Every structure is written in structure tokens, then in C-alpha cells.
Amino acid sequence: MTEPTPAPLSIVLVDDEAPARRRMGTLLEDLALELPTRVVGEAGDGEAALELIQQVQPDVVLVDIRMPKMDGLELARHLAGLPRPPAVIFATAYDSHAVQAFDLNAVDYLLKPVRLARLQAALEKARLVGPLTAERLAKVRQESGQGARRHFSCHERGRILLVPVQDVLYLKADLKYVTARTREREYLLDEALTHLEQEFAERFIRLHRSVLVAKDALAGFERGQGDGEEGGEQWLALLKEVPEKLPVSRRQWATVKQYAK
Amino acid sequence: MLRILLGANLLVAAAALLLAPRLEDWPQRLVELATWCEPLLLSTLGLLALGRDWLWRLKPRAGQALVLLLVMAQALLFFDFWRFMGLIEGGWGAALRAALLAAAATLPLLLYFSLRARAFSPAVAEARLQALTARIRPHFLFNSLNAVLSLIRQDPRRAETALEELADLFRALMRDARNLSPLSDEIALCRQYLGLEKLRLGERLKVEWDIVDVPDDALVPPLMLQPLLENAVYHGIEPGEGSGTIHIGFSRQGDAMVAELTNPCPPGQGHHAGNRMALANIRERLDLYYDLEARLESSEQNGTYRVRITLPLRRPLP
Numbered sequence: 001m002t003e004p005t006p007a008p009l010s011i012v013l014v015d016d017e018a019p020a021r022r023r024m025g026t027l028l029e030d031l032a033l034e035l036p037t038r039v040v041g042e043a044g045d046g047e048a049a050l051e052l053i054q055q056v057q058p059d060v061v062l063v064d065i066r067m068p069k070m071d072g073l074e075l076a077r078h079l080a081g082l083p084r085p086p087a088v089i090f091a092t093a094y095d096s097h098a099v100q101a102f103d104l105n106a107v108d109y110l111l112k113p114v115r116l117a118r119l120q121a122a123l124e125k126a127r128l129v130g131p132l133t134a135e136r137l138a139k140v141r142q143e144s145g146q147g148a149r150r151h152f153s154c155h156e157r158g159r160i161l162l163v164p165v166q167d168v169l170y171l172k173a174d175l176k177y178v179t180a181r182t183r184e185r186e187y188l189l190d191e192a193l194t195h196l197e198q199e200f201a202e203r204f205i206r207l208h209r210s211v212l213v214a215k216d217a218l219a220g221f222e223r224g225q226g227d228g229e230e231g232g233e234q235w236l237a238l239l240k241e242v243p244e245k246l247p248v249s250r251r252q253w254a255t256v257k258q259y260a261k
Numbered sequence: 262m263l264r265i266l267l268g269a270n271l272l273v274a275a276a277a278l279l280l281a282p283r284l285e286d287w288p289q290r291l292v293e294l295a296t297w298c299e300p301l302l303l304s305t306l307g308l309l310a311l312g313r314d315w316l317w318r319l320k321p322r323a324g325q326a327l328v329l330l331l332v333m334a335q336a337l338l339f340f341d342f343w344r345f346m347g348l349i350e351g352g353w354g355a356a357l358r359a360a361l362l363a364a365a366a367t368l369p370l371l372l373y374f375s376l377r378a379r380a381f382s383p384a385v386a387e388a389r390l391q392a393l394t395a396r397i398r399p400h401f402l403f404n405s406l407n408a409v410l411s412l413i414r415q416d417p418r419r420a421e422t423a424l425e426e427l428a429d430l431f432r433a434l435m436r437d438a439r440n441l442s443p444l445s446d447e448i449a450l451c452r453q454y455l456g457l458e459k460l461r462l463g464e465r466l467k468v469e470w471d472i473v474d475v476p477d478d479a480l481v482p483p484l485m486l487q488p489l490l491e492n493a494v495y496h497g498i499e500p501g502e503g504s505g506t507i508h509i510g511f512s513r514q515g516d517a518m519v520a521e522l523t524n525p526c527p528p529g530q531g532h533h534a535g536n537r538m539a540l541a542n543i544r545e546r547l548d549l550y551y552d553l554e555a556r557l558e559s560s561e562q563n564g565t566y567r568v569r570i571t572l573p574l575r576r577p578l579p
Contacts, residue, residue: 094403
């Protein structure tokens with residue numbers, strides 16, 4: 001009687017260095033007897049990886065932390081929003097801050113050069129534990145001192161759309177979603193405004209309870225009739241490139257007015 | 262050299278302040294005094310520069326005494342000359358007074374330098390230098406080892422060469438950092454380093470060398486350039502989209518040598534703590550080797566990051 005062989009784990013390798021991807025591939029081949037795997041794709045940066053992973057839907061993604069365009073932590077964050085997110089295993093040659101953050105949040109990672117036994121353990125663990133949540137990744141990112149993400153992700157018709165943070169003029173919270181406004185259109189983000197305010201404190205400033213505006217999108221201020229909340233005359237922020245006027249709450253005016261030109 | 266000029270002029274300024282009855286007279290007295298002191302100062306410095314090698318061979322005490330005597334003799338000479346020209350008058354008493362004043366000005370400077378020499382005594386300076394000698398980023402070491410591992414099965418020969426280069430690089434890193442080394446050595450080391458980086462980064466890393474009119478045997482502090490290149494790769498090439506070029510230029514400006522390094526500066530990638538530390542490190546080493554005669558500047562403009570080191574052109578003694 002033969003045991004049914006489990007389907008091999010499908011894997012995507014993401015690293016900006018070709019030799020590092022090759023090395024990982026070799027290790028996976030060496031592991032084939034104990035743990036059958038199949039490499040279904042490779043990518044050299046986070047953006048390309050996100051595209052590829054949505055197409056091939058692998059079980060596991062092995063991802064380097066430091067990469068051009070989009071780093072590994074940000075990639076994992078966007079992946080966490082997929083309907084069927086893969087398990088992510090981080091690898092790094094040396095990054096004391098990130099490693100510390102991983103340890104604090106009990107996130108598994110591999111140190112390059114990677115040992116065979118270590119890779120096997122990580123893969124088995126990933127299969128059991130499954131994907132990481134966006135909250136956990138956000139925490140890791142904050143503690144690793146990597147700075148803010150470069151993109152917001154937005155789900156439309158089952159696909160992930162990347163919205164460059166620098167294109168967003170303001171973020172506005174409605175009942176459940178946050179809307180990100182760019183010059184062209186609006187995007188719905190599945191995130192909380194308070195988290196966004198923390199993460200992007202350098203770029204965005206709060207105008208009132210439910211609006212964050214990009215500091216460099218502010219064109220000026222005028223007195224006018226707001227849409228009610230506080231009633232009466234109040235300050236309105238004027239923006240570059242879009243006609244909307246955003247009300248400024250009395251509480252926030254003290255901090256916001258220094259951006260008046 | 263610079264410190265002597267500055268120190269002596271400070272003393273002159275202080276003397277002028279003492280002599281001036283009121284604060285408004287100070288600048289005028291300063292100019293008057295300077296006309297008397299500067300010729301003496303400059304000619305003495307000239308003589309000292311000429312006799313430098315010879316003076317070095319004396320015992321410190323003897324050397325200091327000799328310098329003091331030299332200054333006094335110079336003062337007498339100048340006094341005599343000015344009296345001959347009819348610019349000032351006075352007998353031997355006045356001449357002696359001038360000589361003593363010159364000695365009084367020299368003594369604090371000599372003391373300052375001996376104190377400074379003790380503070381930066383060879384032992385202390387050596388320890389500082391050893392501690393400051395560039396350490397390679399662990400990031401580079403582990404990534405390179407990983408790249409070599411990836412080669413071992415496919416291309417064993419290339420893996421061998423890469424490991425040999427890595428060994429050379431580390432030998433250079435662990436070498437005694439006390440002595441200046443020839444520029445050609447530093448350049449060879451940098452090429453080896455860049456070769457290893459190319460192994461990992463492939464076509465993404467492009468390097469241009471541009472060495473004009475600088476002799477191969479010019480002496481530079483060991484590992485002056487390599488840490489800067491490492492920064493350039495880490496901050497300028499690795500986070501960049503597509504490929505980037507690092508440009509390394511050496512040129513000559515009179516008695517000085519100028520090393521200039523530029524690399525692209527990808528958006529969202531500020532030159533952060535790590536880079537500042539490396540620059541401060543090299544600056545301090547330049548300071549230990551050349552005192553105020555070398556400098557390091559860095560700037561960022563239009564997406565290009567530039568580091569420029571100016572240092573005295575020195576050749577090995579024959």
C-alpha cells in the first residue's frame with residue numbers, strides 16, 4: 001500500500017538578487033524528498049511579485065525584506081488583503097531592526113545564507129500557521145523602523161490596485177471605509193483612519209475627526225460655511241488640483257494653521 | 262600649520278586688545294600690530310618648514326628649545342632690520358624686549374602643541390584609528406556569502422575566485438590602519454569589492470572610473486574609499502529601480518588631490534543614519550591623518566548624491 005503523496009507546495013521566490021533566488025531554488029530541490037515543493041514563479045521586486053502572486057496563487061511566498069520599488073514587508077501587507085492570501089516567509093541577510101520586530105511579534109524569518117533544515121522548518125510551520133494578518137504586519141513594520149508604505153492597496157473586482165501614497169491628496173473616513181482621493185478619482189481602502197494617521201504622520205495631517213490631508217496638497221484656507229457638524233462659519237482648506245473644500249475643526253485649526261501660506 | 266597661524270593671530274588680537282585704550286581703537290591697533298608680527302610669523306614658519314625633517318630627528322625638548330631660540334633670533338633680526346630702515350628706534354634693550362615678546366608668544370603655542378601631541382599621542386591616535394577603520398556592513402558579507410553559495414554548484418570556478426576576493430578584502434580590512442597606503446592599492450581593493458557586489462547585483466550596478474593626473478603612488482588613508490562605495494551601493498543602487506551608475510573620479514588641484522564619488526539617489530531613500538555615521542567616521546580619520554588640511558563634503562542635488570574629499574597630495578619618501 002502506498003501513502004497518498006500530498007500535492008507539492010507551490011512557491012513563489014521574491015528577491016532582487018538573482019543569485020539569491022537561485023540559491024533558494026537549489027535548496028528547495030534538495031528538500032524535494034522530505035518536503036515536495038514546486039517553484040511556480042520568481043520576481044525581482046515587490047510590485048512585480050504582487051502581480052505574479054495574484055496570477056499563480058501560490059501556497060507560500062519566500063520574500064526578501066530589502067528590495068527596490070516595494071520592500072518585502074509592504075508586499076506582505078498587500079498580500080494579506082487577497083481573498084486567498086499565501087503564507088509569507090521573510091528572508092534577510094542582515095537587518096537588525098526588522099529581525100527584532102519579527103522576534104517581538106513572533107513572525108518567522110530566515111537568515112541568509114539559509115540552512116536547509118531551517119528552510120524546511122519554516123515551510124512546515126508556514127503550512128500550519130497560514131498567512132499573517134495585516135494588523136500584525138503593520139505592527140512589525142512600525143517596530144522595524146522601515147518608515148511608511150509607499151502604496152495603499154485597494155480591492156476592485158477581486159484584484160489589488162496599488163495607489164501610490166504620494167498621489168493621494170486626502171483621506172476621508174465614511175462609516176466603514178476610508179476613501180483616498182487622488183487627482184483623478186477616489187479609492188476605497190479597507191483601513192482605519194487612526195492607523196493611517198499614525199503610519200503617515202509625516203505626510204498627512206488631520207483636519208477634523210474624519211479627514212487627513214496631504215500637507216503638500218494644501219493650497220490655502222478661507223472662511224466659509226462648513227457642512228454642518230460644528231455649524232456656522234468655519235475654516236475651509238483649499239486643495240491644489242481638486243475643487244473640494246475641506247472643513248477644519250476648531251480643535252485642529254491651531255495645528256493646521258501653520259500650513260497656511 | 263594652520264593652527265600656528267590661527268593661534269599666533271589670536272595672540273596678536275589679544276595683545277592689541279590689551280594695548281588699545283578703548284574698544285573702538287582695537288581694530289586699528291590690531292592692524293598696526295599685525296604689520297609688525299606677520300612678517301616675523303611667516304618667515305619663521307618658512308624656516309620651520311624647511312628644517313622640519315631635521316627638527317623631527319631631535320629630542321622633543323631640544324626641538325622646542327631650538328624653535329624658541331629661532332623665534333627670538335628672528336625677532337632680533339627683524340628688529341635690527343626695521344631699525345636700519347628707520348621704521349622704529351630703540352637700543353639693545355628694546356631689541357631684547359622684542360625677542361622676549363616673541364618668545365612669550367611662542368611658548369604657549371609650543372605648550373599647546375605638546376599637549377595636543379600627547380592627547381593624540383601615537384598610542385591614542387592608533388587606537389582611535391583602529392576603532393575607526395571601516396568595518397564592512399554585515400549586510401554585504403552575508404549577501405555575498407549567499408551569492409557565492411549560489412555559484413558553487415553551477416560555476417565552481419567563479420565561486421572560487423569570489424571567495425579569494427572576499428579573503429583579500431577582509432585581509433585589507435584587518436590590516437594595520439596606521440600607515441597611509443598607495444592609491445593604487447586602495448583602487449585595487451575597491452575594484453575587488455565592486456566585483457563582489459556585481460556578482461549579486463549583476464547589470465544593476467554600473468561603475469565608471471575617471472582618474473586624471475593623479476600618481477598611482479600617491480598616499481591615501483587605507484580604506485578611505487571603500488566605505489563610501491559601500492554606502493553608494495547600499496543607498497544608491499540596491500533600492501533603485503533598474504540600473505544605476507557609480508562614478509568615481511580622482512583629480513589634482515595644485516598640491517591637493519580630490520576624490521569625488523557620485524551615485525544616484527532613488528526617491529524615498531534618504532541618506533540616513535548609517536551613511537552619516539560612515540561619513541563622520543571618515544572625517545575623523547582624515548582629521549587624525551591630516552589635521553585641518555583635508556576635508557570631506559557631501560551634497561545631494563537632482564537625485565544625485567555626491568561626496569568629495571580633498572586631501573594633500575603626498576608621495577612616499579624616496
